[in-house]
Amino acid sequence: MSLDGFVAGPNPSEDDALGKGGMQLHEWIIKLAAWRKPHGEEGGEANESTAVVEESQENVGAVVMGRGMFGGGSGPWGDDPWNGWWGDEPPFHMPVFVLTHHPREPLVLGETTFTFHTDGIESALGQATEAAAGKDVALGGGADVAQQYLAAGLIDEMQLNVVPVLLGGGTRLLDNLAEAEVRLEPIRVVETPDVTHLKYRVVR
Amino acid sequence: MSLDGFVAGPNPSEDDALGKGGMQLHEWIIKLAAWRKPHGEEGGEANESTAVVEESQENVGAVVMGRGMFGGGSGPWGDDPWNGWWGDEPPFHMPVFVLTHHPREPLVLGETTFTFHTDGIESALGQATEAAAGKDVALGGGADVAQQYLAAGLIDEMQLNVVPVLLGGGTRLLDNLAEAEVRLEPIRVVETPDVTHLKYRVVR
Numbered sequence: 001m002s003l004d005g006f007v008a009g010p011n012p013s014e015d016d017a018l019g020k021g022g023m024q025l026h027e028w029i030i031k032l033a034a035w036r037k038p039h040g041e042e043g044g045e046a047n048e049s050t051a052v053v054e055e056s057q058e059n060v061g062a063v064v065m066g067r068g069m070f071g072g073g074s075g076p077w078g079d080d081p082w083n084g085w086w087g088d089e090p091p092f093h094m095p096v097f098v099l100t101h102h103p104r105e106p107l108v109l110g111e112t113t114f115t116f117h118t119d120g121i122e123s124a125l126g127q128a129t130e131a132a133a134g135k136d137v138a139l140g141g142g143a144d145v146a147q148q149y150l151a152a153g154l155i156d157e158m159q160l161n162v163v164p165v166l167l168g169g170g171t172r173l174l175d176n177l178a179e180a181e182v183r184l185e186p187i188r189v190v191e192t193p194d195v196t197h198l199k200y201r202v203v204r
Numbered sequence: 205m206s207l208d209g210f211v212a213g214p215n216p217s218e219d220d221a222l223g224k225g226g227m228q229l230h231e232w233i234i235k236l237a238a239w240r241k242p243h244g245e246e247g248g249e250a251n252e253s254t255a256v257v258e259e260s261q262e263n264v265g266a267v268v269m270g271r272g273m274f275g276g277g278s279g280p281w282g283d284d285p286w287n288g289w290w291g292d293e294p295p296f297h298m299p300v301f302v303l304t305h306h307p308r309e310p311l312v313l314g315e316t317t318f319t320f321h322t323d324g325i326e327s328a329l330g331q332a333t334e335a336a337a338g339k340d341v342a343l344g345g346g347a348d349v350a351q352q353y354l355a356a357g358l359i360d361e362m363q364l365n366v367v368p369v370l371l372g373g374g375t376r377l378l379d380n381l382a383e384a385e386v387r388l389e390p391i392r393v394v395e396t397p398d399v400t401h402l403k404y405r406v407v408r
Contacts, residue, residue: 172208
């Protein structure tokens with residue numbers, strides 16, 4: 001997120017899904033080989049953030065995300081629904097659980113199977129936990145889904161990648177949590193010139 | 205500030221100037237001997253934050269703050285104005301430049317002289333820089349004053365003490381800066397169980 005707390009900038013559009021200035025939040029990771037390889041991109045560098053990205057990928061057995069992160073849109077999926085942002089070989093290579101209000105048949109793309117869940121966040125997490133078979137479940141996003149899981153006390157750890165820019169508007173990650181009484185403990189910090197990685201344990 | 209970006213909580217009042225939950229943002233510093241001593245309090249501990257507090261105090265020759273941080277209120281000061289929050293021996297022991305829209309005679313309390321400046325932030329900073337005689341000028345706060353100086357490109361370094369709580373509302377530090385195009389570079393991080401100290405250089 002930006003130093004002022006945004007995970008997307010103001011005025012997002014179809015051409016600019018991350019909003020004004022939002023791409024700056026991802027520059028640190030897009031240049032890493034550790035990110036490029038699972039995304040089917042060549043090259044890239046290794047730096048202090050590499051271990052953070054590798055750590056976030058290791059021991060993950062399933063992913064939960066909101067419909068916005070899968071592919072955006074709202075309402076019923078229709079007869080010939082879009083397959084989302086992720087292309088023919090999505091970078092997940094594991095079961096992905098998409099939260100939605102509208103039922104849809106499972107979608108297999110490469111080594112990734114997307115299933116669509118309309119029974120709420122607890123049910124989706126329960127099924128993802130089962131699919132992960134002892135490994136961790138990663139919460140992909142977006143912000144609204146993260147807020148729902150945080151408020152429900154269903155997050156164990158939270159990694160914030162704080163980029164030293166101010167976006168001044170957009171989508172806040174830690175919003176709508178006034179009543180949630182979330183308690184956190186810092187676990188570790190990794191500092192780089194591009195981004196500061198803050199990791200927290202959520203205290204029950 | 206809190207992890208969600210607030211330097212004071214919601215619903216501040218005379219009895220509770222920091223707003224709901226706002227006191228949590230200061231617990232880490234109040235227990236430090238390095239803070240207690242200049243504030244005339246005995247005891248206290250030393251921990252990883254001690255060096256951060258000492259660093260923020262060393263080589264400072266003058267302080268700039270807003271009227272709210274001096275003593276709150278608004279409008280003309282009146283014939284018998286209040287002397288602010290800081291008691292008979294304020295912890296500054298140096299010239300303090302208070303930004304206000306209303307003129308007031310200088311106020312000497314112990315080793316601290318407060319002067320009151322109505323000519324705007326640049327003029328006050330210029331006079332503070334002269335008074336500091338080669339040392340640094342510290343910006344005391346509050347958030348609105350910090351925002352004005354940041355937007356004007358008059359801040360060299362910024363220290364954020366990020367406490368792992370979510371206040372969910374209140375006064376945001378890095379607000380109203382959408383048009384400011386502030387560019388920052390991380391300088392260093394100090395990590396403790398209570399607070400994460402992030403220091404940035406503001407790039408011109």
